[in-house]
Amino acid sequence: MDRIKPRTLSGFMELLPPAQAKMERFMETLRRCYSLYGFTPLDTPLIESAEVLLAKGGGETEKQIYRFTKGDSDLALRFDLTVPLAKYVALNYASLSFPFRRYQIGKVYRGERAQRGRFREFYQADIDIIGDGKLDIVNEAEIPSVIYRSFTALGLTKFVIRVNNRKLLSGFYGMLGLTELSAGIMRAVDKLDKIGPEKVGAILREDLGLSPEDAEAILRFIAIRGTNAEVLAALDAYAGKNELFDTGLSELKTVAAALPAFGVPEGNFALDLTIARGLDYYTGTVYETTLTEHPEIGSVCSGGRYDNLAEYYTDKPLPGVGISIGLTRLFYVLQEQGMLSEELITAPADVLVLPMTEDKAFALRCATVLRDGGIRAQLYTEQKKFKARLAYADRLGFPFAAIIGEDEVAQGKLALKNMRSGEQRLVSPEQSVIEVLKVIAEQHGAKVIKEE
């Protein structure tokens, strides 16, 4: 037979079982944390009509899109989860209750140039809160709490949620009489981390034609640093000159003031006037999240407040606030950094049941008792030597083996071997449930990410 060489396309993540087990835990943790805030799970098609998906049109994205025809249909694979959400909300407007909070963890597709750590198929994990016409500022204040809880549950402690407000920035540029240029200025300021203040200053003066004084004023403004209280005090000095600025400052104060009640420590939060988010889409609070010891990764969770989710589909104003985690890339980077915990059980089950007798009925019953008790139990019935069977348990990292020979069957018990300590005890099937639970609870409780 002519055989085809099996391969997986480059830019498509396909994990071996132990890594996949960690990825599953990662997603499960996010689902649980998002659920705690009233986000409902959503699932939308991978394929949409190209017309619908590209309603916004243009830009870098369109070149990267997977687009094809099937019969008469012009189709495309989704390239983010925001456009499908906009479609969903516009389409189901009458059936939904607002504010509408949804999370979606799903794959999206972008035909980027293949390179290490760049993916063409990748998971995004998004949450959004959509209002009908209006949306209270408390929703914007709650987002850092979702990020904090999720990241902490994943096992991270060394991260900072950096927050700014686009109204504050626009208002400030308004004070300088630069409202028309504010989109361009924000794009320049957004590069501060990468290129430094001098080059940003050069762009402001040379590309955007700002006076040296205005450029200087902007650089001084975005250089404001300190605790939340210090930053807010420095901003107070600019108050009273521009209405938009004052609104932005008031919103920023509301967001910062809500942190203690939401349980977000000040150490994991920073008001950062350099954050603008490139997209013109955002209109209020904006978020970026960076790992303190890995600034080179850039933001791993970003988003913000917008005024019109679905303007391409409906005339209903649908303001919202949302954030997105680029899950596949984050997972890849954590793996590269050795930051995925080895504590988690990645074995396919907690107990490998090894029947050593011809009649396996008692062993099967033991497996059934374990499963009834909620323990993951795998039977191993292949005709292999005892040593080979234990090696299988060892290689896959089973926490326990349950060895069932003639003696055990005669006594109605099993020999429960703790694979880590090597300790072996003769217990009844029911006792084994409790014994196993005691030991694995701790390992199953381990967090997926481990910091140094």
Place this chain on the structure above:
Amino acid sequence: MDRIKPRTLSGFMELLPPAQAKMERFMETLRRCYSLYGFTPLDTPLIESAEVLLAKGGGETEKQIYRFTKGDSDLALRFDLTVPLAKYVALNYASLSFPFRRYQIGKVYRGERAQRGRFREFYQADIDIIGDGKLDIVNEAEIPSVIYRSFTALGLTKFVIRVNNRKLLSGFYGMLGLTELSAGIMRAVDKLDKIGPEKVGAILREDLGLSPEDAEAILRFIAIRGTNAEVLAALDAYAGKNELFDTGLSELKTVAAALPAFGVPEGNFALDLTIARGLDYYTGTVYETTLTEHPEIGSVCSGGRYDNLAEYYTDKPLPGVGISIGLTRLFYVLQEQGMLSEELITAPADVLVLPMTEDKAFALRCATVLRDGGIRAQLYTEQKKFKARLAYADRLGFPFAAIIGEDEVAQGKLALKNMRSGEQRLVSPEQSVIEVLKVIAEQHGAKVIKEE
């Protein structure tokens, strides 16, 4: 602005939040049950190289496939989860330990003619056990246990797992000297349920050219009915004449004998000699699962034993056994039949927190305490009348509302309203965790399917 009419492609399921919550529970239940048997989760790309995906080639499937080019690449969307598994196992053979048990719940694509209840994008939920060269018969005996536990956990009781063995059938046809025709005979027999014995007899005689005696012998054979013991006794009468038949009978006996130890009641299991599964792929035990009161749905969980998972990719013999649930179609049918439980909480959260004061700090703290206690709590801070806020809680089906006005803030308590009973109590935030847990545990424990 020119607006695009938002729409979802026909043949693509997109659920409203309450139905999606049930679908999530459905998948979560399957994940949990599959995990109890040592199946490890796998995730493979939606897109594969067309050459790899169509290695087997030909057939109805190829016409239905979504195939397209991107750059120089000839790509296709997966149309099942078996071909990607075969690729994965062939590709990662050296890194895997056998038997390799995996489950995968994922979307697959087939461009079928759009009609009600037919989907072009649908979930399959597959489990497979792959051996390296050999695979013990106990693995085949274990599959009904996985089906039984999964279906029971979903809430079904009225179902029958129907089991047969292809060796038994092939051996029987061998006795009649009809080995060459056995594939055709099995395809004809497979239609028995749909067209009845007379028409099957006609196909056997007229299309396949069997003698009236042989056709009659086949119809008599597949008419064997009764309890497991009765069927096996009737089959014993055929024993000793054909080696393949005897092997098949022995395997069938092993599968039936294992049921009590695996906890599968005889009422949910039937040896059924009419089951053949159309595919030539299967070589041993075959499974179909039908809902007793809905035979019109056909099999909702099918599969069997095969000898060569990955023969198109590798010369390694990789025998296996697996089953697949067509999840999207099953969910659709259950929904149509009104068989999805209304007991499940489908609200985005368990408690809607309603701050009635200007300063919302205490309300935010209450939400944080609830979340820390594992309770899903959603804040509602929109400027709406009290009645409108309660209507929101009612419409979305929140089990509880936590009303926090001046009095409550002053006392450090919240008014916890049970939305179903209407009962309202003043409790501390910590007490509210316990109160809520008590009530929702039962509802969250509800099964997703409800039978009459």
